[in-house]
Amino acid sequence: MSIPQFRKRDLVFPVFVPSMLFSSGEGAIIPILPTAAEHLGANLPTAGLVAGLTMIGTVAFDIPAAKLVHKLGERRAMMWSSWVAATAIIGAMLATNLLLMGLAVFVAGAMISTFALARHAFMSEHVPLTHRARSLSLLGGMFRAGAFIGPIVASAVIYIAGYNFVYLAGAILCLASGLVLLMAPADAVPDSASRHQGSTLAIARREWRKLATVGMSATIIGMLRTVRQLGLPLWALYIGLHPGTSAFIIGVAGFLDFVLFYASGQIMDRWGRRAALVPTSIGMTLAHFALVFAHDETGFLVVAVLMSLANALGSGIVLTLGADLAPHDARHEFLAAYRLLIDSGIALTPVLLSALTVGITLPGAVLCFAGVSVVGAWLGWKYPPKFGIR
Numbered sequence: 001m002s003i004p005q006f007r008k009r010d011l012v013f014p015v016f017v018p019s020m021l022f023s024s025g026e027g028a029i030i031p032i033l034p035t036a037a038e039h040l041g042a043n044l045p046t047a048g049l050v051a052g053l054t055m056i057g058t059v060a061f062d063i064p065a066a067k068l069v070h071k072l073g074e075r076r077a078m079m080w081s082s083w084v085a086a087t088a089i090i091g092a093m094l095a096t097n098l099l100l101m102g103l104a105v106f107v108a109g110a111m112i113s114t115f116a117l118a119r120h121a122f123m124s125e126h127v128p129l130t131h132r133a134r135s136l137s138l139l140g141g142m143f144r145a146g147a148f149i150g151p152i153v154a155s156a157v158i159y160i161a162g163y164n165f166v167y168l169a170g171a172i173l174c175l176a177s178g179l180v181l182l183m184a185p186a187d188a189v190p191d192s193a194s195r196h197q198g199s200t201l202a203i204a205r206r207e208w209r210k211l212a213t214v215g216m217s218a219t220i221i222g223m224l225r226t227v228r229q230l231g232l233p234l235w236a237l238y239i240g241l242h243p244g245t246s247a248f249i250i251g252v253a254g255f256l257d258f259v260l261f262y263a264s265g266q267i268m269d270r271w272g273r274r275a276a277l278v279p280t281s282i283g284m285t286l287a288h289f290a291l292v293f294a295h296d297e298t299g300f301l302v303v304a305v306l307m308s309l310a311n312a313l314g315s316g317i318v319l320t321l322g323a324d325l326a327p328h329d330a331r332h333e334f335l336a337a338y339r340l341l342i343d344s345g346i347a348l349t350p351v352l353l354s355a356l357t358v359g360i361t362l363p364g365a366v367l368c369f370a371g372v373s374v375v376g377a378w379l380g381w382k383y384p385p386k387f388g389i390r
Contacts, residue, residue: 025173027150057109066336082178085111093167124323137265137316204337213383220376253304260312281377283310288370
């Protein structure tokens with residue numbers, strides 16, 4: 001699809017600002033969920049389960065979200081998911097037992113899935129191919145901004161008013177996301193035309209080759225990003241770094257990741273998707289392999305920076321590949337299946353990391369994921385051209 005005189009700045013209020021606000025609201029509440037669950041009587045494993053219900057809700061709602069977006073349209077789906085998420089967050093704040101809190105957290109996770117699918121479908125439909133990667137890299141930058149802003153807001157609120165008021169901050173951010181969409185002109189987020197009435201599973205069966213090859217390569221990228229988020233703090237603990245030192249190093253590396261996010265889109269639009277996908281996969285392989293040899297502060301810093309550089313090269317790649325692969329007659333359904341594949345891989349990663357750490361030690365677990373990244377690089381090099389992706 002071609003849009004005359006397309007300008008990325010036209011997406012600021014319809015897409016980028018609401019995405020950053022929604023992501024900030026999500027990022028604000030996630031860190032305090034284990035503590036909140038513990039105050040309601042949960043032990044450590046139960047508190048972890050309650051916190052994980054956001055991801056469980058996201059995965060469980062990936063397929064129903066397609067029907068919801070198909071029925072409401074992208075703009076209304078994003079607005080209503082923002083407001084329902086805000087309501088769910090307030091519900092979690094007011095919950096008097098773990099069951100009610102868990103239900104509220106699950107609903108918030110389901111709304112994350114709906115918002116993300118609606119936004120992804122809109123960008124896939126209305127952003128021209130010539131600007132797609134750069135626009136989706138900017139969208140990826142909004143995720144990173146939200147993941148940075150949310151915890152900072154949460155930290156400030158905790159010190160000023162207590163952890164329970166973090167829920168209120170998160171709800172306000174989600175509410176603001178929906179209000180920005182409401183105030184934006186309706187034609188700024190036009191709904192995609194409905195072309196398909198079949199099920200998501202039917203489209204997944206029809207398009208299984210895309211999902212099993214390029215989709216799996218994107219899933220491996222998502223898994224390695226999760227290993228990075230979990231593995232760096234674990235490795236710092238493993239080698240005995242001071243928590244303040246490790247947090248500072250991870251923060252510095254995260255900032256580097258954030259400031260470089262747009263470079264990936266420029267690379268993909270100019271030289272093709274594989275020019276970002278393959279180097280990201282190989283970079284993640286090398287970084288995870290190098291982590292095994294990092295036994296002091298300097299080594300840890302070098303590896304953390306290497307991981308950030310590798311990750312920054314692939315900013316927006318998962319969204320861009322989904323948009324490239326989505327068939328014109330069933331965008332919502334295909335993207336729902338694509339997101340289900342990736343979200344499932346991400347949700348499974350902490351379980352695999354824990355099991356491998358118990359079975360073959362943390363260095364062995366890290367090396368296993370480095371090997372998986374090699375497979376992702378191979379899939380990312382071989383299969384995109386088979387589906388018309390340069």
